[in-house]
Amino acid sequence: MNGNGTIISAQPTSHFLARCKxxxxxxxxEVPNPPCPECGQMLRGERLFAVTRDESCDASCMGAVGPSCSCSCGGANHGKSFGAQSTREETERAVTAYRARVAREEEKRAKKEAATRTRAQRAFEAWSAAEPGRAELLAYLAEGSHDNDFVADMAREVAxxxxxxxxxxxxxxxxxxxxRRRAQAQQRRAxxxxxxxxxxxxxxxxxxGEIVHARYDDADFxxxxxxxxxxxxxxxxxxWSTVPAALLRALGDxxxxxxxxxxxxxxxxxxxSPKDATYGFAKRPRKAAVA
Incomplete structure (x- = not known):
């Protein structure tokens, strides 16, 4: 059943085909949501469409799992090996053949994915070794959680x-x-x-003393x-103190x-400060000058 013959008719049937992964x-x-005969899980079936062609029906039609029949049986034999009307021996042979085909396909897919990953690994290793500074960059990205969303995205890219x-x-x-500078500053402050x-x-x-930090606070209304x-x-x-006007003039605008x-x-x-004996709050700063 090659599906290359001339189409005679095409119409939906009363049968459904489903697969239990x-x-x-x-x-x-003959119901759209049949149970799996082995595990009992309710499945989601696809209606079988009979696309009748001027070619004869063969064994591949009995063991088909797709939703479209394209041979002269008009869907009568399509996937019949997996139906209740088939004998136990016929169903077992068909299921065994189907599982073997799925296993071959999965093995082929796994080999293809492994080859693709190997090529990607080699290309990535070549890129990593092309610049001496990339080893440090990759180690930084591999550190774990990052509070910077962009860095986290880049870490996923290299992963x-x-x-x-x-x-x-x-x-x-x-x-x-x-x-790095932030970590050094935190260590120094500690x-x-x-x-x-x-x-x-x-x-x-x-x-x-020395001004170690300064900022401008916007006005309240x-x-x-x-x-x-x-x-x-x-x-x-x-x-912590407000900068007096005299000191502000001395420091420059x-x-x-x-x-x-x-x-x-x-x-x-x-x-x-009630939380830190080494930290204080200055009130009414005056007589200020640059030392």
Whole structure:
């Protein structure tokens, strides 16, 4: 049954063909959702269409599993080996042949997938070794969870043996460098906090130190925005304060990050943080100047 003859007629039949994947077994029935004879699972069948051609019916029609019959039987024999009207011996032979065919197809598909993966692996290894810096980049991507969605996407790409584009690689490199600097800063802050002395507290204290962080806070409705700074003293303690107007003029009219690294001196009332004895909040900063 080659399906190349002239079509005589085409019409739906009252039969349905279904396949049980767990049992690797076709089923022919007169209901659209027949049960599997082996496991009892309800299957989803396809209506058999009789596309009658001017060619004779042969054994391949009895063991067919597709929903279209294209020989002279008009669907009467199509998949009949898997139906209730077939003898047990006929059904067993047909099921055995079908399973053998499926096994061959799966083996062929597995070999093709293995060959495709081998080619991808070789291409990926060649790409990985082409630049000396890629080993570090791949190690960074393989670290595990990333809080950056882009980096996580790139990690999945290389996990699937897909080389990165030039732009993707450059972007991952920037993220990697940022993560390295951030880790170093966190370690430095942890070391400084471990050796820092308690912040001095009281009224009208003279504070002197280095601005290690500064930012501009946008105004609330009806008020002006303010520059704020974190000052670290020689003993390691830190004080958070508004930047007084006199100090702001001395530091110059620039972005907040330009204040970092400058040494300043001012007087303020300082209260210790309830969560950290080395951290304080300055109120009413005044008499400020660049040290």
């Amino acid at each position: 767990p049992c690797v077994r076709p089923v022919r029935a 699937q043996l897909r080389p990165l584009t030039v732009r993707q690689e450059a972007a991952v490199g920037r993220c990697m460098e940022y993560a 070391e400084e906090a471990a050796t820092a002395a308690p912040v001095p507290t009281g009224k009208a204290l003279e504070i002197e 009806g008020s002006a925005g303010r520059y704020k700074m974190l000052v670290r003293g020689e003993a390691g303690w830190r004080v 620039g972005p907040a990050r330009s204040f970092q690294g400058k040494r300043v001196r001012f007087t303020a009332d300082v209260e210790v």
